[in-house]
Amino acid sequence: MFAKLCVLILGVGVIGVGLLTTRQLRIQAAHELAAVQRRVAEHDRELWMLRIEIAERTQPWVVAQKIESMGPMEPIGVHRLTEYAQREIERSVTIVEAPSP
DSSP states (O other): OHHHHHHHHHHHHHHHHHHHHHHHHHHHHHHHHHHHHHHHHHHHHHHHHHHHHHHHHTOHHHHHHHHHHTOOOOOOOHHHHHHHHHHHHHHHHHHHHSOOO
């Protein structure tokens, strides 16, 4: 009879420890979930602030002012494209012909 009582007490103790462990794991998971949600909310706030800043900087009148401050603009024509290509070719030839130490 005493052995059965001891086994019963040990069984209830083991079940109790298992339940407490499960409860603690659930609480820990909820805490981690809350922390992740908080970080996501902070990143969302930062993202919206960056979007606002981008929107302010790319308003048409701001872009027009920046373009005007750069001076006269001209489109890239064929002559400028060929000049650029020729410079790139010369640069690549110079790199290939450079003596190695």
